[in-house]
Amino acid sequence: xxxxxxxxxxxxxxxxxxxxxxxxxxxxxxxxxxxxxxxxxxxxxxxxxxxxxxxxxxxxxxxxxxxxxxxxxxxxxxxxxxxxxxxxxxxxxxxxxxxxxxxxxxxxxxxxxxxxxxxxxxxxxxxxxxxxxxxxxxxxxxxxxxxxxxxxxxxxxxxxxxxxxxxxxxxxxxxxxxxxxxxxxxxxxxxxxxxxxxxxxxxxxxxxxxxxxxxxxxxxxxxxxxxxxxxxxxxxxxxxxxxxxxxxxxxxxxxxxxxxxxxxxxxxxxxxxxxxxxxxxxxxxxxxxxxxxxxxxxxxxxxxxxxxxxxxxxxxxxxxxxxxxxxxxxxxx
Ligand code: MN
Numbered sequence: 001x002x003x004x005x006x007x008x009x010x011x012x013x014x015x016x017x018x019x020x021x022x023x024x025x026x027x028x029x030x031x032x033x034x035x036x037x038x039x040x041x042x043x044x045x046x047x048x049x050x051x052x053x054x055x056x057x058x059x060x061x062x063x064x065x066x067x068x069x070x071x072x073x074x075x076x077x078x079x080x081x082x083x084x085x086x087x088x089x090x091x092x093x094x095x096x097x098x099x100x101x102x103x104x105x106x107x108x109x110x111x112x113x114x115x116x117x118x119x120x121x122x123x124x125x126x127x128x129x130x131x132x133x134x135x136x137x138x139x140x141x142x143x144x145x146x147x148x149x150x151x152x153x154x155x156x157x158x159x160x161x162x163x164x165x166x167x168x169x170x171x172x173x174x175x176x177x178x179x180x181x182x183x184x185x186x187x188x189x190x191x192x193x194x195x196x197x198x199x200x201x202x203x204x205x206x207x208x209x210x211x212x213x214x215x216x217x218x219x220x221x222x223x224x225x226x227x228x229x230x231x232x233x234x235x236x237x238x239x240x241x242x243x244x245x246x247x248x249x250x251x252x253x254x255x256x257x258x259x260x261x262x263x264x265x266x267x268x269x270x271x272x273x274x275x276x277x278x279x280x281x282x283x284x285x286x287x288x289x290x291x292x293x294x295x296x297x298x299x300x301x302x303x304x305x306x307x308x309x310x311x312x313x314x315x316x317x318x319x320x321x322x323x324x325x326x327x328x329x330x331x332x333x
Contacts (some may be wrong), residue, residue, distance in 0.1 A: 010272040026228040029235040047235035057262015060144040062136040064233040066137030075129035080300040081310040083119030085150040085276030092138035101125035102298025103154040113160040114174035122296035128305040168202030190240030192261030200251035210243045212261040222251025269283040
């Protein structure tokens with residue numbers, strides 16, 4: 001999906017912010033509503049980035065949307081738009097989205113199947129919910145690429161994990177390893193990505209890599225992480241040093257969550273609109289090249305809409321200086 005805020009802020013992100021290691025208190029990141037523009041407007045609930053925490057591992061962007069009845073509103077229709085320095089992870093709970101990109105990929109995004117697109121040096125893609133989709137419900141996640149891979153060529157990987165039945169829960173591992181499952185999908189930094197469905201009243205303990213920090217994105221009400229109840233669409237964070245995630249479902253019906261993890265991302269990144277770079281100049285150049293129709297991004301074939309090239313918003317009038325949150329500033333001083 002494109003970040004189609006009309007006035008996106010330029011965000012300097014650093015993975016090593018937030019609570020200090022050894023503090024195993026769950027930090028709850030509340031979602032904020034972001035209305036996406038355009039005639040087929042939808043509102044998403046964003047938990048990353050935010051002022052308090054910009055990343056979890058290399059995960060740098062998390063939007064949760066739906067369930068929305070799109071049979072009346074027309075659904076998702078995002079014209080060709082660019083990405084740099086990141087990978088997009090599309091994960092659906094309900095509905096179906098048609099993806100086309102400038103690598104030549106034409107794929108259907110379906111519930112329970114991972115689609116990981118790499119927009120290292122530059123890629124463009126479009127996303128349209130299919131005419132048969134009546135309910136659209138899912139997440140859009142971005143992964144920042146480390147310096148060694150941020151100019152990587154375009155790539156697209158698809159993986160449909162086999163759900164694993166545990167006592168009271170079903171786990172689908174789409175990135176990394178968990179519950180004896182290992183995803184074959186290649187990533188530039190170690191990552192965990194998994195969907196967990198919890199039966200009513202279930203409690204589940206999952207061994208995880210203690211060198212990772214973890215996030216639990218609650219798709220429904222009732223999801224509890226290490227004794228802390230998460231709001232719907234909220235993201236609970238645990239710092240490195242935790243060897244198991246204790247999840248519970250305190251609702252009377254099935255609950256669902258996504259598990260995200262990775263070692264703290266040590267590089268500072270600058271994020272603006274659909275671009276990840278290392279400096280204001282990187283962002284400025286990517287925007288100019290997209291607007292000029294540079295072959296850095298390539299062409300998306302077969303998108304049927306009227307807009308073939310989503311224009312970038314205006315850059316912020318002032319150069320954004322790197323900003324660090326209070327806890328990191330404390331630690332560094
Ligand atoms: Mn996109």
